[in-house]
Every structure is written in structure tokens, then in C-alpha cells.
Amino acid sequence: MRTRGDQGGGGGGSRTRRPPRPTRDHARNAAFDVVRAVDERDAYANLLLPRLLRDRGIKGRDAALATELAYGTLRGLGTYDAVIEMCSDRVPDPDVRDALRLGAHQLLRMRVPPHAAVGTTVDLVRLRIGAGAAKFVNAVLRKIGSRTLEEWVPIIAPDPADDPVGHLAIAYGHPRWIVSAFRDALGGPDEMPDLLDADNARPLVTLVARPGRSSVEELEAVGALPARYSPYAAYLREGDPGQIEAVAETRAAVQDEASQLVALALTRVPLEGDGDELWLDMCAGPGGKAGLLDAIATHGDLAGLSEEAGERAPAPGPVAFPGGARLVAADVQQHRARLVWQTTRDAAVLTADGLEPAWRPGVFDRVMLDAPCTGLGALRRRPEARWRRDPHGIAELGKLQRRLLGTALDAVRPGGVVAYVTCSPHLAETRVVVGDVVARRSDVEQLDARAYLPEADGLGDGPHAQFWPHRHGTDAMFLALLRKRPQA
Template sequence: MGENRRRASTHRSRGQQDNRRPGRQAQRRTPADAVRRVAFDVLRAVESRDAYANLLLPRMLREREMSGRDAALATELTYGTLRGLGTYDAILNLCSDRPVDRIDPPLRDLLRLGTHQLLRTRIPSHAAVSTSVDLVRSVAGPGQAKFANAVLRKVATRDLPEWLVIVAPENDELGRLAVTHSHPKWIVAALRDAVGAEEIEDLLAADNERPGVTLVARPGRTTVEDLIGLGAGPAAYSPFAAYLPEGDPGELSLVRQGHAGVQDEGSQLVALALAEAPLEGRDERWLDLCAGPGGKAGVLGAIADERGPRLLACDAQPHRAELITRAVSAHAGVGVVDGTRPAWRPGAFDRVLVDVPCSGLGALRRRPESRWRRTPETVAGLGPLQRDLLTTALDSVRPGGVVAYVTCSPHLAETGAVVDDVLSRRDDVQRLDAVDVLTGIAPTLTGLGTGPYAQFWPHRHGTDAMFLALLRRL
């Protein structure tokens, strides 16, 4: 387990690269307040208009011509603050004369940003306080700057372990884990139910690690060897994956041309598992039922191009269908289709992937703000749609064909419970052992569970927490 986490931490993106090989270039340094202003502006957008940091931050860095170490610092400040928000709010509640939820939202974000610099970066305390106060002064005025100075100086009196002893509840284990690892308490409870009490702390800690950049070499278009030739390193499990140790993957020519992409290794493997699962009879038509934005469709389409089947990739949203078009070759069909009202006859396909909309609790490393947006009601509200989509997928595959039910969540209500509920009302479906199929692809892959379902974990595999069930229609 520890080795996987060390491996995952060695391929982090830290700088700029050219078309040939990742590497650092001489960069014009950006003023410190401009770097922090980028982080603050993203934090404000995330809270005020539900923006996604992973989409907004790269665009803002390009617009403000920020790269190299400055971009890396802005990225760390943004994501680090979002990950630690729950912990920082608990500390700020003790350092402020008013509750955090009563502080003006822009000022609150600036205090969180300053607290992250003080407690989880190597920035000297005096610099973290002074730059934060200067930013408060420019955003909120001199009066608020005095308040921020007083609060942040109190934060600076202790380091993070000392603060955690004070703010973490003593007689409430879930509460202690929630504050220590900055997750809502209900998510801690759900993840503990899924992974077990022995591993829950490791899982929560892994959620707060910055994920590495994993590339996918789309079959028939490029190879892992080509990516390694550009400076990437070999991956642990997927035969199509390579780890980028540093740099911007968008600067690689193979990525810009669509021959390679950025895709989590677990995401690659669940798509590959569908292609490798044993079926009976013909193998000519494949369907990706909820394909946007196109990552898994890109893998399936490339494999289909090599083997001969035709892939149809669909999504209910036109803008997501547009993204699919960019990810697949011209041989694949792309359509705007509501998966709960299919536009094809029953039994039309040999293999069907249904990657259902979910809470996204398996990707909290990449989308840390999701933990603060989701609620138990979010999970409950998605359940009927997940069941409807799985039913459509099973109806769309012919007898002898295979369905892969996939979700980027380990929450039991979104994984095995959905599959078991749908199958309890049918007598024409057989569960295949997804663990056997995956270990046939990657023999060193362990820790997926006892089958027939497979669950990836960040702390075990260095991947998102992808769930996979493989189902054969009888």
C-alpha cells in the first residue's frame, strides 16, 4: 500500500514542457500577489457560481500568462485550500471573534488561502501573513486587512499537528476523521462502510494527495513507448498508460493531435475490461451509453478500430457529445441520445458500457470541491437514474453479450446496491467476475475485492475509486 502511494506521488505535474520532452524552462517570474490572486479568483468562482477548479484554473493560467513555478504555486494554493477547507474552517473558528459562516465570503476565502499557506506549505509565516493581508487590503479594504492580520497571526502561533489536537473531537471518531482529513462527516461514514475501518484513514489521506498525471496511448494511434520517448514513465497496470513526471501534458504533440490523452489508469482499465470480457457469438457492435466527455469512448473506439467492431458513443447533452467527437476516430458514431429512452431496437449491441452519472466521490483527489457540494440527498437522487440506465444497457445488449456497469464512486448505494437491485428483478443476467477479467489484463493488480465486482482505490492503486461490474445477458 505504501509503495503504491509513493509511486503515485512521483509523477506529479510541476512545470512547463515543450513538444519533445518535459522540462523546466526559464520563466519570467510573476509577482507573488498575482499568483495568489489567481488562486483567490478560482476559489471565489468555485463558491459563488459552482465553477470547477480543474476546468477554470488552467484557462485562467493561460489568460494571465502564468507558467512554470508560478503556475505550480497557484495550482498548489488553489487545490490545497479546497482540500483543506474543512480543517481550516475549524481552526479559523477558534482564531476569529466571529463564526466562519458569518464572515463575508470573499474575506473567508482569503483567510482559508492564508491558513493553507501557513499550515501546509513551506512559505515562511511572515511572508504568508503579509502577502495574505496585502491581498485582503486590495480586495476588501484596510479595515478587513486589520481583521485578517489578527486572525492569521493567531493561526501562525501553532503548526498543523498542534491545531488538530485542539480542533478534532476526542470522543467522536467520525468527527475526528472529518476534521483531521477535511471531509464532510457523512462522506467519512460512507467511505468507511465501503473500505472498512482499518483502511479509512489511509483512504482519506490519499484523497488529499495531489494526483499524478497519467497519459493514455490510444491503441492504433500511438504507443506507450512513444510516450516514454517524450519523457513519460511506464505505468503500473494499464498496457496503454504512462506517467508524466512533470510538465503540462497539453504541450505534448501526441496529446494535441489526439493520439494520446490524459486519463486515470482505473478509467482506462474498466474500459479495457469490457473489451476483454468473454462473450458468446458475434462481436460487431459496441455502445458507450453515457460517453461524455469521451475518455473511455476514446479507448474503446481505438480498440474497436483495430479489431473491427463499430462503436456508437452517446450522451444526452449536446456539449458533451461534442467532446466525444474530439476523443474518438471518424470510424465511431457519436449521437445525442437520452440513455433512458434509447433510439435503437433491443438487443442491438454486443458490448455495452454504461458509466452512470454519480456523486464523484471516487475522484475527490482531482475535484476536491465536490466533497463540499455533495450531500446524502445527492446520492439518493441519482439512484433512480442509475437503475434506469443500467436497465437500458441490459436491454440494449443481445443474449450472450456483455454490459459493463461503471461508476466513479465507492459509495455502496451507487455500486453493488444498484446492480443487485436491478438484477433482482431479472432472470436473464449473469454476473461475470470482474476481478478475474482485470487481473487477466494486469496480473500484478491486487486489492480489487473478492469479486464478482471490482473496486479500485486511491490508497491501494493510486487511481480514482472506480467501480466495475461485468454482466452477461442470458
């Protein structure tokens, strides 16, 4: 992964004498190894870092520091590379460049004192690369630390009056095409700084207590806090969620709050005609939404239930699903289908291609289509994804999304409902896809998805619902609800 030139050419140096060996800094070494693996081998930080922390026994504050260093550095590569280029008289070797990126993140976006940010990075380079490289890194970081990020931005970024998109791209560390896509989805530039800033913030770990199997109260008992929107969500302030008993037993899980709410919305739509017994999650892997749908299908939507009356407490919004349905969960990839099988209890799990259905048409009452997408709505959690994605594959992805939505609508019975979901706000993956499919079919009506999400406001003008990191503190999840109408 490269955001600027790939060529080497300096900063490595040679070791002329062996300096005193610095104390090993476990957190910074782990962060450096993650950034190197992402840069050199296209590794995934969200998979690699937890394993490194576990294998090396890094816990508590050191684990939090390593996470912020690795994730924050990867989010801000575009900005940091522009500053490094301005402060260096040569193109650093890749390993030196990654160390400079770590140092720049500490200097420009963390509360690490400048002398500590420079000193610990220089020690890391001396230990891992060499003495000559350490001298080079020391000189460059001192130049970087001579200004704040706010002072650097006018120097490294285009004038916002001449190139507002380019200015935001450099100032907030996002590729230009993603900034343009977000601005189009928001309908203008006014909220862009808030959105991009939220996209660079470390997200809370959000848990879901699957109804009938766990509860928010159980999660609170181990230190979690009740969430803002979803009645089944809780925020984990610190610690490894895998160590929580309910998570280890798949009675609870890690799941973004917007992901929970779009699944809940599907279960809240009243159906036309008889029967609400068979649901389908068509692209179910790795199983987050399937796990919640499986629990609701079996046990019902238990939020707001009175223990004394056993009935839903009076409240505005949709009526809770009472339970008694069966979920079929399918994924085209066997390893993803296996993950779904591991996280669900009562669902029938299939390895099946949604484009070549293994089921008869018109047999499901509710269908969840969490369509394959660019994942631009989850850049907070996958920090390197913004630099790996490019706009060239969106057209082909859109074709796949249209075909899958068509087969989802074929799978649902007349009077049933389909939820079309993407973890991306890109118009070509959201409103355009839904609009094209609905325009071609006479048996489909689009419902106002916001009506089934009474917990949240700021979801857009409708009829779709769009979550945003800066408005809701969630991933940028998109939801459209489509009802299958009987043919005349």
C-alpha cells in the same frame, strides 16, 4: 459555496492611508480568484484555473504554486474554517475568509515558511481588499501559525473515541456523510486515514496512449513516465498536457488509470456465441472511455504485441481483443455528445437518451454504462465537489442508475457483456444497484471483474472490482461485469 456561516460582519475594515503597494504575486492572485469564484459563483476550479493560468501567462513553478494553493485550499475548507473560527473573534467577510483559507493552507499543509505564508497573504489582502482587512488577517494567521495541523486537530475536532466519523471529517476535511459512505464501502475504519489523506493529495496527470494511434513510448519521448497498471498509461510529471502533440491530435488524452482499466476489462471478457462486431458506450460524454474503446475496437488491444511476430507475447491474464469492431457512442446531452465526437475517430456518435434507446434491443456485443453518479471517487480532481454534494439526491440517482442498467442489459445480445461503472464507491450507487437489478432478472449473471484486471490487486472481495486512491493511486472507480444469458 459555504461550509460554515454565510453572514458577513467584520474583517473588512476601512483604508485610512495608502500603504506602499505590494509586489503583485501572480500565483497567489490566481489562486485567490479561483477560490473566490468557487465560493461566490459556484465556479468549477478544474475549468477556471487552467484558463486563468493560460490567460495570465502563468507557467512553471508559479503555475504549480497556484494549482496547489487553489486546489489544496478547496479540499481543506472544512478543516481550515474550524481553525479560523477558533482564532477569530468575528465572522470574516467572505473575501477575507477566502484569503484566510489560503493562508491557513500554506501554514498547515504546505512547506511555505510561516513568515512567508503570513506575509504574502497579508500583502494579497492589502492589495485586493484593504489595509484594515490586512491587519485583521495578519492577527488571525499568526494565531493559526502558532500550532501545527497535528496540534490543532485535537482542539477543533471531536474526540475520536466518542465520535470517530466526526473526528475524521474535521481532521481530513471531508463532509461527515462522505466519511460514513467511504467507511461503509471499505468495510471498516482501518484504512480511513490513508484513504482520506490520499483524497487530499494532488493527483498525477495521467495520460492514455490510444492503441494504434499513439504509444507510451511517444509519450515518454516528451517526458512522461510509464504508469503502474494500464499498458496504455503514462504519468506527466509537469507541464500542460494540451501542449503535447499526441494529445492535441486526440491520439492520446488525459484519462485516469482506473478509467482506462475498466474499459479494458470490458474488452477482455470472452463472449458466448458468434460475433464481436458492435459495441455501445451508452453514457459516453465527455468521451474518455469512448476514446479508448474506439481505438481498441478499431485497432485491437496492442499491449504486449511482439513487433517480430505480430502476436501477443505470452503473459498471464485475458487475451487481447484483435480489433475489427465498431463503437456506437451516445449521450443524452448534445454538448457532451459533441465532445465525444471530437475525441473519437471511427465511432458513430449519437445524441440519444439511454432510457429511450435509439437502437434495437439485443444488437450489441459489448455495452459500457458509465452511469451518472455523485463523482465521490474523483474528489482529488474536483476539489470543491465534496462541499457541493449532499446525500439527499442519492435515492433518485439510484433509480436512474437502475433504469439505465436495465436498458443496457436489454441492449446487449445473449452471450454479450455489460460493464456497469461509476466513479463513486458509495454502496447505494454500486453494489446495491447491481444487486437489485441482477435479482430482478433471470437472464443475467455477474462475472468476477477482478479476473479481467490482472494488473491490479486490492480490488475487494468480488465479484465487483473497486479501485481506491490510497491503494492504487487512481480515482475510486467501481466496475461490475454482467453477462446476458440466453433465456430458456
